Amino acid sequence: MKVKDTLLIKLLYLxxxxxxxxxxxxxxxxxxxxxTYTIDHLKTPTPKQxxxxxxxxxxEVLKELNTEDVN
Structure with a gap:
């Protein structure tokens, strides 16, 4: 019984x-x-980004929107 107790205690420690x-x-x-990432997000993005x-x-969608009747 004592051996099982020590094994259980060692297992619990592990x-x-x-x-x-x-x-x-x-x-x-x-x-x-x-x-690392919050510092990158705080930087202002470059125009390319x-x-x-x-x-x-x-x-095509812009043409459709511009030709619709606005009444």
């Missing part, structure tokens, strides 16, 4: 250690990601 290890690693990783994400409507 589980707790790995839980802290995994949670700590994830926390450090997400804080690193937040630090703005052009890449700007909306360009279809010319």
């Amino acid at each position: 589980v707790v250690f790995f839980l802290f290890f995994i949670i700590g690693g994830l926390w450090l990783w997400q804080s690193f990601l937040l630090k 703005l052009q890449r994400f700007s909306f360009k409507p279809d010319p």
Whole structure:
């Protein structure tokens, strides 16, 4: 019985250690990601970046919209 108890205690220590290890690693990783990506998002985008994400409507749709009656 005593051997089982010590094995269970060692297993419990291992589980707790790995839980802290995994949670700590994830926390450090997400804080690193937040630090690197929020700085990038705070920068003002360059005109080329703005052009890449700007909306360009279809010319055919614009023609249709301009020719409709506005009454």
